[in-house]
Amino acid sequence: MSSEKPLLHSVYDGIEEHDNHLPNWWLFILWTSIIFSAGYWFWYHIAEAGPGQLGEYVAESAEVAKRASGNAPASDGMLLALAKDPASLESGKQVFQANCAACHGAQGQGSIGPNLTDAYWMHGGGPMAIHKVVADGVVAKGMPAWERTLGAERVKAVTAYLLTLKGTNAPGGKEPQGEPEQP
Amino acid sequence: MHQQRIIYDDTTVRRFIIASVLFGIVGMAVGALAASQLAWWQANLGIPYTTYSRLRPLHTNAVIFAFVGNMMFAGIYYSTQRLLKTRMASDLLSKIHFWGWQLIIVAAAISLPLGFTTSKEYAELEWPIDVAIAVIWVVFAINFFWTLAKRHEKNLYVAIWFYIATIVTVAVLHIVNSLALPLSGMKSYSVFAGVQDALVQWWYGHNAVAFFLTTPILGIMYYFLPKAAERPVYSYRLSIIHFWALVFIYIWAGPHHLLYTALPDWAQSLGMIFSVMLWAPSWGGMLNGLLTLKGAWYKLREDPVLKFLIAGVTFYGMATFEGPLLSIKSVSALGHYTDWIVGHVHSGALGWNGFMAAGMFYWLVPRLYGTKLHSPKAADAHFWLGTVGILLYMVSMWISGVTQGLMWRAANPDGTLLYPNFVETLLAIRPMYIVRFVGGSMYLVGFIMMAWNLWKTARAGKAVDGETTVVVEPPAPTPVAEPVPAKAPTPGWVQVVTGRPLVFAIAILTVTMFLGWAKPVRAVVLMGAIIALGEFAWIVTRRDREAGRPSWFGLIEGKPLAFTVLTLIAILIGGVAELLPTIMLKQAVPAHGQAQEPYSPLELQGRDLYVREGCYTCHSQMIRPFVAETQRYGDVSRAEEFIYDHPFQWGSKRTGPDLHRLGGKYPNLWHYTHMMDPRATSPGSNMPPYPWLAEQRIVVKDAPKKFALMQRLGVPYSNADVDGAEARQKAQAEGITADLAAQGVQVAWDSEMVAIIAYLQRLGRGPQDLPASPEKSPAPPNRLPAATIASEEGR
Numbered sequence: 001m002s003s004e005k006p007l008l009h010s011v012y013d014g015i016e017e018h019d020n021h022l023p024n025w026w027l028f029i030l031w032t033s034i035i036f037s038a039g040y041w042f043w044y045h046i047a048e049a050g051p052g053q054l055g056e057y058v059a060e061s062a063e064v065a066k067r068a069s070g071n072a073p074a075s076d077g078m079l080l081a082l083a084k085d086p087a088s089l090e091s092g093k094q095v096f097q098a099n100c101a102a103c104h105g106a107q108g109q110g111s112i113g114p115n116l117t118d119a120y121w122m123h124g125g126g127p128m129a130i131h132k133v134v135a136d137g138v139v140a141k142g143m144p145a146w147e148r149t150l151g152a153e154r155v156k157a158v159t160a161y162l163l164t165l166k167g168t169n170a171p172g173g174k175e176p177q178g179e180p181e182q183p
Numbered sequence: 184m185h186q187q188r189i190i191y192d193d194t195t196v197r198r199f200i201i202a203s204v205l206f207g208i209v210g211m212a213v214g215a216l217a218a219s220q221l222a223w224w225q226a227n228l229g230i231p232y233t234t235y236s237r238l239r240p241l242h243t244n245a246v247i248f249a250f251v252g253n254m255m256f257a258g259i260y261y262s263t264q265r266l267l268k269t270r271m272a273s274d275l276l277s278k279i280h281f282w283g284w285q286l287i288i289v290a291a292a293i294s295l296p297l298g299f300t301t302s303k304e305y306a307e308l309e310w311p312i313d314v315a316i317a318v319i320w321v322v323f324a325i326n327f328f329w330t331l332a333k334r335h336e337k338n339l340y341v342a343i344w345f346y347i348a349t350i351v352t353v354a355v356l357h358i359v360n361s362l363a364l365p366l367s368g369m370k371s372y373s374v375f376a377g378v379q380d381a382l383v384q385w386w387y388g389h390n391a392v393a394f395f396l397t398t399p400i401l402g403i404m405y406y407f408l409p410k411a412a413e414r415p416v417y418s419y420r421l422s423i424i425h426f427w428a429l430v431f432i433y434i435w436a437g438p439h440h441l442l443y444t445a446l447p448d449w450a451q452s453l454g455m456i457f458s459v460m461l462w463a464p465s466w467g468g469m470l471n472g473l474l475t476l477k478g479a480w481y482k483l484r485e486d487p488v489l490k491f492l493i494a495g496v497t498f499y500g501m502a503t504f505e506g507p508l509l510s511i512k513s514v515s516a517l518g519h520y521t522d523w524i525v526g527h528v529h530s531g532a533l534g535w536n537g538f539m540a541a542g543m544f545y546w547l548v549p550r551l552y553g554t555k556l557h558s559p560k561a562a563d564a565h566f567w568l569g570t571v572g573i574l575l576y577m578v579s580m581w582i583s584g585v586t587q588g589l590m591w592r593a594a595n596p597d598g599t600l601l602y603p604n605f606v607e608t609l610l611a612i613r614p615m616y617i618v619r620f621v622g623g624s625m626y627l628v629g630f631i632m633m634a635w636n637l638w639k640t641a642r643a644g645k646a647v648d649g650e651t652t653v654v655v656e657p658p659a660p661t662p663v664a665e666p667v668p669a670k671a672p673t674p675g676w677v678q679v680v681t682g683r684p685l686v687f688a689i690a691i692l693t694v695t696m697f698l699g700w701a702k703p704v705r706a707v708v709l710m711g712a713i714i715a716l717g718e719f720a721w722i723v724t725r726r727d728r729e730a731g732r733p734s735w736f737g738l739i740e741g742k743p744l745a746f747t748v749l750t751l752i753a754i755l756i757g758g759v760a761e762l763l764p765t766i767m768l769k770q771a772v773p774a775h776g777q778a779q780e781p782y783s784p785l786e787l788q789g790r791d792l793y794v795r796e797g798c799y800t801c802h803s804q805m806i807r808p809f810v811a812e813t814q815r816y817g818d819v820s821r822a823e824e825f826i827y828d829h830p831f832q833w834g835s836k837r838t839g840p841d842l843h844r845l846g847g848k849y850p851n852l853w854h855y856t857h858m859m860d861p862r863a864t865s866p867g868s869n870m871p872p873y874p875w876l877a878e879q880r881i882v883v884k885d886a887p888k889k890f891a892l893m894q895r896l897g898v899p900y901s902n903a904d905v906d907g908a909e910a911r912q913k914a915q916a917e918g919i920t921a922d923l924a925a926q927g928v929q930v931a932w933d934s935e936m937v938a939i940i941a942y943l944q945r946l947g948r949g950p951q952d953l954p955a956s957p958e959k960s961p962a963p964p965n966r967l968p969a970a971t972i973a974s975e976e977g978r
Contacts, residue, residue: 008419012340013265015406016415022424026470030428030463033507037456038710041698045449046706052448057808057819064598064810071597098604102864103853112852112864112926142850148814151599 071152074135074159079127082160092161095154099146108165110174113143116162117170122178125166131159189335191264191649195277196257197551200544202285203253204634207540209292210245211627217242218623220871221838222616224861227871232296234871236797240307241295246532247305249288251396254540256284256323258403259346261547263330266340266406268653272329276322283319287312298795299369303384303830305391306360310371313361320357324350331743335653338740341422345402347747348430352394352754359758360387366885366892370791374896375766377825378446381833382765386437386758393433396531397499400539401429401468404496407543408472411488417474423736425467430750432461434757439510442519443807444833445822450761451512457757458510465503472496487562491542494570498534502527517588520803520837522612522619526580533573533626541565541633548637554644561636568629575622583615592811600814605840606867613869675738679745682735683727687720692756699760781827781898782945784886784912789942791889792881792935793832796873803834804843804946817844817947824947827898839870844947851919852926854940876936883933886912915941 008017044050051059072078082088097106103113114122122141123133135155137145147155220226220235227234264271271277290312294300300307308316327350331339339347360383363371375383409416416422438446438454473496476482476489483489505527509518518524541562549556556562590608593601602608679685694712701709728734739746782790793799806812808819820843825831849857856863859877861870886908894900916932919940923930930936 010338010340012336013262013268013406013410015340015409017419017422018415018417019420020418020474022418022421022467023470026463026466029466033460033462037460040456041452042703042706042710044452046698046701047703053443053451053808054819057810060810061813064594067596067598098607102866103849112850112856139847142848142853144848148817149600149603151595151597151603151814153595153597153599154603 068152074128074131074152074156076127079131079156079160079163082156083127083163085160088157089161089164091154092157092159095150095158096161099150100158105170105172105174107170108162108168109170109172114177115170115174117165117168117173118176119167119180120176120178121181125181127159127163130162131155134159134162185655186652187655188652189268189270189650191261191651192271192274192277193261193551193648194646195271195274195281196261196547197646198281199253199257199260200548200551200637202281202288203250203257203540204544204637206245206249206253206288207537208627208631208634210242210250211623211630213238213245214242215620215623215627218616218620221869222613222620224869224871229872229874231298231796231875234796234873236800236871237296237298237300239800240300240304240797241292243305244291244295244307245288247391247395248291251400251532251536251540252284254536254543255349255395255399255403256280257547258407258543259327259399262342262403262406263327263346265649265651266336266343267330267334268336268651269330269333272326272333276326276329280319280323280326283315283322287315287319290315294369298797300794300797301361301363301371301373301830302794302797302799302832303360303373303380304388304835306357306384306387309369310361310363310365311368313357313363317354317358317361320350320354324354328743328747335655338737339743339746340405341416341419341426342402342405344426344740344746344750345398345405347743348426348750348754349394349399349402351747351751352390352398352430352434355751355754355758356387356390356394359762360384364892364896366888372892372896373830375831376827376829376896377831378822379766380828380831381441381444381825382438382446382450383762384831385440386434386762389437389440390434392528392531393429393436396536397433398429400536403539403543404468404472404492407546408489408492408496409475411486411492411542411546412476412479412482414475414477414479417471417477421467421471425464425471427753428464428467429461431753431756432457432464434754435761436461436510438761439515440835441833442510442512442515443809444805445820445825447765447822450765453761455510455512455515459507462504462507465506466500469496469500469503472499487556487559487566488542488546490563490566491538491545494566495535495538495542498530498538498573502531502535505530516807516809517592518584519807520835521584521588522580522615523584523588524836526577526584529580529623530573530577533569533576537626537630538569541569541630544633544637548640549644550649551646552641552644553647554640557636557639557643561632565629565632565636568632569626572622572624572626572629575625576619579615579618579622583612583619586615587612591815592809594811598810600811603815605815606865609838609869610867675742676745678738679735679742682738683720683723684735685749687716687723691716691720696760779823779826781893781900783915783941784890784908785915785938785941786945787889787893787942788881788886788912789935789938789940789945790832792876792939793942794830798842799832799834801834801836801838801870803837803841805833806841806843812841816841820947827893829893829896829898839868842943842946846944846946846948851922851940851944852928854943855923855928855930855936858936858939876939877930877934879935880931880933881935881938883909883912 008019010017044052082092096104096108100108100113103111104116105111108116110116114120119125121129123129123138133143135145135147135152137143139145146158150158216226216233217235217238220238231237260271260277287308291308294309294312295307299309301309306313327346331343362374364374365371373380405416405422435453435457438450439458440454442451442455444451473493476493483493508514509524509527545556545562587608590602590611595601691713694709694716698706698709739749804820806816806818806820813819825833853864855877857865858873860872860874861868887905890900890905890908894905913932916937919937920930920932
């Protein structure tokens with residue numbers, strides 16, 4: 001307010017102009033952002049002291065892999081045990097409804113994907129055989145690989161839940177596909 | 184020496200205002216409909232022409248080019264004549280400009296819902312319309328510069344600088360980004376592919392915001408705000424600094440739309456740091472607007488015009504703070520692809536553009552019709568309705584964007600995704616979509632009230648044209664600020680070229696350029712040199728000013744040609760520095776990408792349908808290098824995977840999931856079911872159904888034509904490929920129909936459904952992902968169906 005500069009002489013259609021100094025805080029933002037930018041460029045692209053985006057990704061992946069390493073690998077025995085654990089089955093059921101039901105039906109009776117409640121299996125009906133299909137998918141048939149997205153624990157839980165669906169022969173089931181399971 | 188009476192052409196101004204208000208209502212109504220479709224999918228109405236993915240481009244184009252475009256022309260035509268004390272040079276050109284622009288808008292409004300689109304955002308219009316835009320823009324430019332030549336005012340006021348920047352830059356952006364080879368009357372393919380296309384597109388896209396939605400409106404602010412406030416502009420030197428900084432820096436900022444994509448790191452970093460450096464220059468404009476009101480703040484209370492203008496400038500300040508913030512890589516990692524960006528653009532579009540337009544209209548219309556505003560009360564109500572509407576819109580989009588961004592990356596303790604199902608993250612933000620719809624609708628209602636108010640005002644008065652008198656003949660002794668070298672010993676152009684600000688700017692830029700290749704030690708020396716040069720420039724400037732030497736800026740303000748050329752150079756530097764190396768890279772990429780196989784004929788046809796339906800408005804095809812993304816979507820996207828993508832389809836928003844690794848993820852039947860009824864496979868989805876794809880047929884004979892055109896664009900199809908395209912197309916299609924038929928679904932082999940499934944099944948799959956074909960089939964591109972059939976048989 002104090003340093004009101006005199007008006008310039010020029011008048012454009014009645015519009016006059018002051019020639020005030022630039023506010024200091026504005027100059028501060030201007031210079032700070034320029035110095036920051038120069039420093040940023042120097043750090044990442046001249047000194048190459050920081051990782052590029054793929055370098056960051058590799059580091060992040062390693063970190064996540066380390067966190068997941070605590071998970072025990074799946075086995076027939078473990079999956080059969082989970083199939084008797086109500087807490088695991090409840091979580092497996094939720095995973096199934098959210099991710100699998102769209103293709104395999106709410107009861108597992110099959111629609112786009114095969115019937116999971118009959119005695120026929122295309123890739124084997126044993127706990128680890130089912131686990132493998134869920135985890136790694138069957139690309140040629142359009143079964144997605146779920147372990148990447150759902151994580152190992154949820155894949156185990158949903159496999160255990162599938163073991164309980166086996167042989168329930170849900171009503172309206174899709175016609176059998178694959179081979180009858182060898183007992 | 185005699186007096187000359189000048190009558191301004193205000194008829195054109197009135198026409199542009201009417202068009203702006205009219206198309207503003209249409210554009211915003213389409214926006215409100217599109218917003219409702221995201222909350223309630225049934226609002227897509229089940230027909231192609233009203234489906235979200237076709238309406239969204241219509242909304243953006245209508246609001247940007249029809250609403251703001253016409254508003255900008257009204258403001259420019261009105262203020263330019265008065266600032267230069269002359270009538271527009273040619274009434275005929277003004278007429279051609281007006282009617283030509285409206286024709287373009289009508290053509291856009293018809294062609295976009297019909298599915299004629301290039302899929303390049305804010306540049307979706309197909310090539311004949313692009314040509315028309317270029318022609319009309321040139322007409323406008325001729326009219327404008329001719330008027331400059333006829334002016335009765337020696338120097339150019341700051342508003343005119345911004346208009347000049349707008350005219351030259353929009354021309355450059357539009358022409359480069361629209362370069363394409365036509366296939367037919369309404370279909371063309373971008374000459375750029377993949378990364379190059381993405382960079383050119385966002386160089387354009389960001390600067391459409393900069394030079395279509397910002398610079399002309401700043402010019403308008405510099406005229407109408409001091410007029411309405413009856414106060415002098417706060418600072419002339421601030422206007423010089425923020426103008427030149429803005430035009431030079433803005434053009435570099437485009438790559439901030441592509442952070443963490445397959446764009447090279449260095450280009451991303453340039454986009455980020457130049458966006459950060461834009462903060463102060465942008466706020467320079469805001470300051471010059473706000474501080475002009477210094478000592479007259481009380482006027483805000485009674486004058487609706489000032490309310491709108493000041494709120495508009497304030498929203499500009501908010502948006503231009505949020506923009507640099509979002510351009511910081513780690514913030515972009517969270518905000519990109521989410522509604523945060525949608526909220527950001529709307530704080531600019533509704534707050535800055537919409538309110539500046541309203542302020543200008545409320546001030547102009549009474550003057551253009553020689554009367555008073557019909558209802559200042561209604562204008563007040565419009566202001567509050569609009570403000571609350573914008574706030575609801577912005578806040579809901581912040582919440583929605585941050586929520587979804589956090590949900591996408593949320594992880595369990597063991598590092599797996601907390602919300603693996605995409606639809607969960609969509610359902611979480613649905614309430615915010617409803618709030619947004621309400622906010623947007625309130626804004627629209629306010630806008631319609633304005634239309635009514637302006638209409639009543641116009642009816643109460645009658646059209647009057649402004650006029651002035653000027654003294655002509657002997658070299659006009661017009662009052663000019665800076666001493667002008669009319670009879671200076673050195674010619675004008677030498678003074679321009681040897682002006683100290685220019686010499687120092689060039690020196691500093693030249694030194695900076697070498698920074699791009701420097702090693703650390705040399706870089707430190709260069710940076711020292713830049714600082715020394717800057718310091719030196721500052722001292723020299725100060726000394727010159729104290730000595731009362733004529734200002735170089737004052738000199739170029741009297742020379743429109745020099746001013747225009749300098750502006751053009753300022754905007755070209757950033758464009759060339761970023762685009763050229765990336766386009767040069769084109770030669771380098773295929774060396775890595777030899778494993779890439781071009782699309783098969785059917786996949787290419789399907790890709791065109793993906794473009795036609797506007798899938799890119801909701802789906803990205805770019806998986807960023809974050810674990811949360813690779814867990815959800817698959818491997819990180821790489822630049823060489825897109826070398827045959829004319830145009831690129833990376834998208835900018837994920838209302839649905841990323842599709843880059845969709846190929847082979849689901850069976851054909853899943854895609855069929857999903858297209859017919861998205862909720863059958865993805866309960867809770869808000870995607871519109873696309874049942875017409877099963878009914879409509881592809882143009883079978885287009886396959887070889889498309890191949891031949893792609894050949895000309897550099898895609899390595901052989902002549903035999905072109906000749907065999909139809910047969911290959913049929914063979915692949917029959918593979919898919921056979922697979923679907925085996926599961927009880929009958930579709931024609933040449934239906935659009937089959938083509939789009941072929942394309943979707945191809946996405947993100949290099950040949951390296953595919954199992955080796957056991958038998959040598961004569962049609963190698965039969966990859967996926969062949970694999971499917973093989974496994975069907977192997978059952």
